[in-house]
Amino acid sequence: KAGVTQTPRYLIKTRGQQVTLSCSPISGHRSVSWYQQTPGQGLQFLFEYFSETQRNKGNFPGRFSGRQFSNSRSEMNVSTLELGDSALYLCASSWPGQAPGLAGGWGTDTQYFGPGTRLTVL
């Protein structure tokens, strides 16, 4: 089974521009999460989509947005780019969780990551 794919792998933009990144999940996975990785802040959660609906969102400004299509592919968009948006953007897919368990594990499912898109803002 093919893994999570992300396109493009590398991107260079200038301040003020906007950018769209794409993520194709593992076949059959319906949940897609996005993360930003920077040396200073580490790995931070951006948002999660399931069945074309955003279910969860991290603490990022409204310039960061996303969507999911009926085939579970997802895109994220960053408008009005700033220098601080330079980062590795990772997406991850998972099979949706079950009901909360009894002794632990609230139906969380393993996330499988793509190789990332390296965005450089000049």
Add this chain to the structure above:
Amino acid sequence: GDSVTQMEGPVTLSEEAFLTINCTYTATGYPSLFWYVQYPGEGLQLLLKATKADDKGSNKGFEATYRKETTSFHLEKGSVQVSDSAVYFCALSKGGTSYGKLTFGQGTILTVHP
């Protein structure tokens, strides 16, 4: 809020040495715990996971036990190889209203010398 704390790095070891990377967490409820590894220029790969207290995750010689009483999930390997050189991330996930969100530690850089 939820958080994960990993031991400060970098960690430098000789081949065949014993490895421990400490990880502790703060979270309400019953999180699932994960270790991911990142090689240079790549995304994250799942190394192992545990979903409830006293579970032991293991893979490729690495092990970690979910200790709820000490809120810890330390990563161990008995004999490291040069190929284990990478960045290791401890993470937790809770589901429910937090579904799809992994909370990561800051990462620990491991370098193994021949």
